[in-house]
Amino acid sequence: MSTECPGCAVTIERDTSTCPICGYEFPRHPARFRILTVAALAGFALFLFAGLGRGCGGP
Ligand SMILES: [Zn+2]
Numbered sequence: 001m002s003t004e005c006p007g008c009a010v011t012i013e014r015d016t017s018t019c020p021i022c023g024y025e026f027p028r029h030p031a032r033f034r035i036l037t038v039a040a041l042a043g044f045a046l047f048l049f050a051g052l053g054r055g056c057g058g059p
Contacts (some may be wrong), residue, residue, distance in 0.1 A: 001014045007024030018025050 002011050003026075004011050004024065005019040007019055008022040010019070010021050012021070014017055016026070017028055020037045043049050
């Protein structure tokens with residue numbers, strides 16, 4: 001299994017966490033982290049939505 005480095009566009013093994021050519025560090029977040037990110041984004045969207053509903057009392 002291989003992937004393409006976004007830094008230098010060379011194809012490298014997916015096992016590697018860092019590109020041996022340009023030193024690009026691949027983000028290797030565990031699934032748990034992704035769920036947290038989605039939850040945080042959802043909370044932020046909710047916060048924005050609530051703020052818009054309250055603050056948008058225009059003429
Ligand atoms: Zn690279």
